[in-house]
Amino acid sequence: MNNYNLGLLHSYLLILSPFQSFKALFLDGVSNVGIEKSLIEPISLILKGQSNQVLSLEIFKDLLFDEELIKKKVVLEFGNDTKKQESDDLNQNEKLLKKHLILIFAVSLLQLFLQLNFTGPKINEEKVSETVNQFFKPIIHENDKLADQISEEISKSLNLNGQFIYELTNHPFLLLFSLHLLEKLSLTEKSLLISKEIDAESLSTSTLINNNRSEDSDNVLLAASNWWRSRALQVHMSLFFEISGPHVVVSSLLLNKTLLDPLIHEINRDNIAENKNNELIKNLYARYYLEKVRSYLQAETESLCLNPLDDLNDITGFQMALTGAKAKRTKYQEKSIASLILLALSSNEDLFDDSHLIKSNDNTIENFKLNSDYMLERPKYEEIGDKTLIENFNQNSVDSETSSTFFNAIPLLLESGSISEDLRNLDPNNQPRLNDLDNIQLLLRLAIVRQTSPSKDPLAEEELLSIVQRILFTSEEDIKTNGSKTNWLIFSKCLWERSLIESTKSKTLERGILQMEALVEELGMSMNHKYIPEIGKNNKDEQDSDISAERLRFVYQLPLLPRWAMDVELAEKYMSVGLIKSSIEIYERLKLTNDLALCYMSIGQEKNAEKLLLERIEKKPDDARPYSILGDIRQDTTLWFKAWEVGKYSNAKISLGKYYYYNKKHKDLAESMKHLKDALAINPLKKNNWFFYGCVALEALDYETAAQAFTRSVAIDDTQTFAWSNLSSALANLNKNEEALSALQKAVRSIKDSNKSGSKLWENYLIISSRLQKWNHVLIAVKQLSNLKKDSLGEKSVDLPVVQKLVEVLVEKPYPTNENEKLTFFQKDCIQYVCNDLPKLITTSTRLWKVVAKVELWRKKPWECLACYEKAFRAVIHDPNLSSEQDIWNKAVECCEDLVASYESLGELPGKYGADDVVCKNWRYKSKSSIRSLMSKGKRTWEDSDGWERLTKLKEHLGL
Structure with missing residues (x-):
């Protein structure tokens, strides 16, 4: 087999290329020489959105649907402990072609599962059921009683750490079998589907991930298998309401740059051009970085997102800037007011953006209009880089605590002079369409801002709205000229984000709720009734494949949102506006007993909540979550212990840790630390839990443990000011003053509060640097403390003994009078502070004047x-x-x-x-x-x- 063509085939499959592009290269062109025809057909079906037809191909029936194989290696594996007798011949004894076919089959299973549960459109489930039943007919034929057992075992294999996947998930076996095949193709020594007692802290990369490569042809297969396995694991995680366990870590480890090397090596083997000049390679890089960001978001490690986003911009050449502009928002507004606007421009070269070639019959989602008597549908922008906004934003945002939580997700360029010429030349009211990958990048940046900013923060919402408007307000002239529109899934995600923002404001609440209902109806596909009457809907089967292909094209780059999760968010929105009955109806229809119990708790009906939870425990005794929630209601430790016993449910241990810390009667720091440690072993990517664990250890005077906990916390998010500060305290108590000072330097760089907490940080910085006699750092701390306290304390903000010591150090050496002698940095800075800054603060302190006099005399x-x-x-x-x-x-x-x-x-x-x-x-x-x-x-x-x-x-x- 031609390795170059194999690399191309898997690259096109990984980016889910539009079928027209794939067809032009492999079917109509000359690149099909040496390609095995059996690979072309299933990949073509996947790219056309017909993954359900892949399952029915004769080649897969011969390869996977043999009765003996099914009996021994597909179904029974998931129900007993004889796991080492799994289908070794699937990985070792079959030829390379069969391995590639199995990978394609696993991809088709995953794609079909996503269409059924995430993106739609609706599919004939009878046909899917017929195909899936082929796995079980030999077993059920022999014993009908095994049907229920098989269904239960499938569910158990996907459950994780006491959490059950959503009960109404359509055909979970599709995901289960896809994960199973991808694990086999990835050559892992330990299965995440079988080993339920794996904790993330004890993970071994070598046992869960195999990157060993032998032949070139295996390199492509292994790289593609690992990439698809990472995607499948993230899909698996999205089925849970709380993410935990080793899947997060394994998915992140799988998604690394070594995935790209074999693919790019094969693609470039006969290509003289540099990697980044190749459109396909650019697209692979872009998809990789987008998925890297998405995985960090799913793991709640937002601070790690910025580096891959910067690398992504280097690949795509995307330009953007958040700036100010005068705008009119109402029909009768005479004077323009300051507003935020996002200027964005895609590079000239669209990366596989064939939207103008795709003739999708997908009906456009209804974009509800405001229909307001006084509010404009979209603002009318005038002058960019408004100085009024600059002043207001600097006062209210730049120095505020909330501004630093945005992690610079969107470049803030308030002055027009700092904006690039290309962006400055854009018409703010008629910006050109962005390509789909750049739109996805904006939505990921939006997710970063949303996850790292306080809820209902007006500045954050203004920033979020500017991102949404940039995607939605595309130039109509550009659409007419190029004949292209924004991808359906991107557009729907953008409308969803706009709805979340607008539903918090009284003036746009109605549209926000209506838009959410329409999207739940369209994407959710789980409604027993329609919120919006159906008008002119055409659901012919021949149209569905084009629709599904477009919807699935970017599903792995955008944050995953199952259809029932949208219903849950709508229910929460109903709760926030007082529509309690409607919210309860949604939870009941979705059979989300745990969430319904939480709903009752929020309105003070604890008895109803307890009743529901007890019924859930009786029905599903292996579900750990209801035990934990009931424990939270009753503050009963036995229920938390039961939740841990049932399924290693990490939240139960967190609750136990907090109980033994906050409960005055039963306060036990050692016991609290024990439970927190158990929880973190299961889910080690929760920075807040590491922080709390470190705080308990500090109070318990266990400085070694505290230092380790805070180190782990800042490793996840290095912008945590208090975590760095507490780490320095722990290190200082261990007499590691150098390390403590280094931690404090990180703390003051990420400082968010300029008053009380900031002063405390700089006082600690002063103490540690004084111990080390690092006078440069001491001087910096003294200056910062003076600046922070001068408005309220005046001359009392100056630490006189420390300043006197600094002056003693300064005058130890004679003042340089020779032209060849120069002042050191410390001498210059100290002179500036003592002789220029300090006199401005002095009002009555004679001792401070004498300190200044001493330096002036030293200066001759x-x-x-x-x-x-x-x-x-x-x-x-x-x-x-x-x-x-x-x-x-x-x-x-x-x-x-x-x-x-x-x-x-x-x-x-x-x-x-x-x-x-x-x-x-x-x-x-x-x-x-x-x-x-x-x-x-x-x-x-x-x-x-x-x-x-x-x-x-x-x-x-x-x-x-």
């Missing part, structure tokens, strides 16, 4: 030094408590003595201008005036004090 500027002593004396002599408090009087006497001594020692020195002038020619007169001024203010009260005697002696010393 006696006139500045003398001025500092004068300011210190003036500050204390004007103190209203001078005549009533002896401490202040004594301080004033001391300042007077220092001032006179300065006049005496500095007055005759060369002056500032160097023209035979001196620092203070009349220093004797000024000394006399200072002494007399102070004595006149203290004569009535302090004439008999020691300070008065000191002043008298000072006068005598000067001969006055």
Whole structure:
């Protein structure tokens, strides 16, 4: 077999290329030489959206539907423990062609499962059932009682860590068998379908993932198998309401750049052009990076998304910028107001964007209009880079806590001068259509913003809306010219996101709810009735294949949303607007007992919730989730332990950990840590759980464990300010001050709050850097603390002992007077702070003026030094408590003595201008005036004090 053609075939299958492109190359062109015809037909059917027909091909009947094979290696494997007798001949003894066919068959199973449960359109399930039943006919024919057992075993094989997949999932066996075949083709030593006791902390890459390669032909097969297995695992995870277990880790490990190497090597074998100049290779790279981002989002590790997004832009050349523009939003608005707008432009070369060639008969989703008497359907933008918006956004967003949580998902370029010329030249009211991959990138960035920003945050919602509008508000002229439209699935996802935003606002609530209902009806396909009357719907079978191909094309790059998940979100939206009955009806129709119980809890009907949960436990004793939820209601530890016993349900252990931490009567830090550790062994990608585990360990004085926990937390998300801060505390208690300072440096870089928490962080930074005598860092901390506290504390914001120590370090070495000698960075920065910044804060502190005077004298500027002593004396002599408090009087006497001594020692020195002038020619007169001024203010009260005697002696010393 031709390895080059194999690489091409699997690449086209991986990107789910439009059939027209595949046909032009492999069927109508000359590239079909050396291609095995048996591979062309099933791949063609998959790309045409006819995966159900792949299952009926004769070649697969001969290969997989043999009765003995079914009996021994397909069904019974999932119901007993004789797992090592699995179909080894499927991987080792069959020829390479059969392996490729098996991979294609696994892909068709996965595609069909997605069409049935995610994207639609509806399919003739009788035909699917007939095909699936071929697996079971030999078994059921012998024993009809095995039918129910087989169905139960299929469900159990897909359940994970005490969680059941959605009960009404259509044909779960399709996913199960696809995962099974992909595991075999990936040559893994341990199956995730069989080994239910695997915890993610004990994963071994070598046992779960096999990247060993021998022959070139096997390299392509292994790379493609691993990529498809990663996709199938993410589909599997999306069937659960809470993601946990080893699947997240394995999926991420599978999705690495080694997948691309064999494919690109084969494609480029006879191609002189560089990799990134090849359109197919660009598309492979783009799909890889998009799926990498999607996997990070699914694992809730959003902070890891930015690097693959940057790499993606290097491949696609996509340009975008979030900026400000004056806009009118209502019909009768006379004055434009500041608004956010997303400028975006695709590169000239569309990556396999054949939307203008696809003649899909899919009906356009109904895009509901506002139909408002005063609100415009879309804003009318005027000037880009509005300065008013810049000021408002800087005040309300840039320095706020919420702004830093956006992870810079969208480049923020508020000033028009910082926007590229290509984007500046765009008409904001008529931007050109983006290609589908760039639209997907925007939707992924939208998901990042949504997952990392507070709910109902107005700035975040404005940013989200600008992304949605950029996709929806495509130039009609561009559509007419190019004859292309946005992909159906992308468009529907965008409408869904707009609905989620608009349903939170009173002015757009109606459209948001109606649009959600229409999308649930169209995508959900699970309604017993229609929210919107059906008009002119055509569901002919011959049209469905083109429709399904278009809908499935980008399903692996977009966040996966099963049809019932949309119903659940609609139910939650009904709850938020007070439509409790409608929400309950949805949960009941979907048979989501656990979620219905939570719904009852939210409205204060705990008894109904408990009743439902008990019924669920009686019906499904192996389902761990109802035990845990019931434990949360009753605060009963036995129920949480039962949930853990039933299915290693990690949330039950989290609840136990919190119970033993927060419950005052039963507080037990060691017990809490034990349960949290068990939960994290199952699900190690929850940064919040690692953070809580570290906090408990800190309180328990287990600094080693705390350091490990916070290290794991920041490894998942390195923008967690408090995690870095707590890590530094743990390391400092372990006498690892260097590491503690490094952690604090990361903490202050990701700081979100500029007041209380920020001050505490910089105080810790000051302490650790002082211990290490790293004076550069000490100075940075002192400056930051002064800036944070100066508005509320003034001169008291300055840590005087630390500043005095910094000045001691500064003046240890003589001030460089030679032109060849230069000030060090520390010296420059310290001089800037002490001599320029500090005097602006001083009001009454004589000690601070003396610190400044010391530095000025060191700088060979006696006139500045003398001025500092004068300011210190003036500050204390004007103190209203001078005549009533002896401490202040004594301080004033001391300042007077220092001032006179300065006049005496500095007055005759060369002056500032160097023209035979001196620092203070009349220093004797000024000394006399200072002494007399102070004595006149203290004569009535302090004439008999020691300070008065000191002043008298000072006068005598000067001969006055």
